[in-house]
Amino acid sequence: MTWGAIAKDTARAYSTGIQHHLTFVTLCGIAVPSGTLPDLNDLIKFLYLAGIRFHFLKAGHCNPFKEHDR
Numbered sequence: 001m002t003w004g005a006i007a008k009d010t011a012r013a014y015s016t017g018i019q020h021h022l023t024f025v026t027l028c029g030i031a032v033p034s035g036t037l038p039d040l041n042d043l044i045k046f047l048y049l050a051g052i053r054f055h056f057l058k059a060g061h062c063n064p065f066k067e068h069d070r
Contacts, residue, residue: 021046 003011018038024046025032032038038046049065056064 024049 006014021038021043022032025038025042028042028045030039030042053063053065056062
């Protein structure tokens with residue numbers, strides 16, 4: 001598959017998603033060799049935390065991870 005197979009906005013969203021994940025694993029001290037795909041177990045941790053944050057914000061609470069380094 002090539003980037004030409006999806007819309008520009010979709011490509012931008014996908015790129016943003018992977019960049020956020022790479023930031024997450026870097027902050028957690030997880031080494032990800034350049035050009036490799038995320039480890040599925042690390043990706044699941046990221047998705048769970050993103051989901052928890054979403055539900056806190058949806059309920060009108062502050063970001064629960066705001067005061068944490070990771």
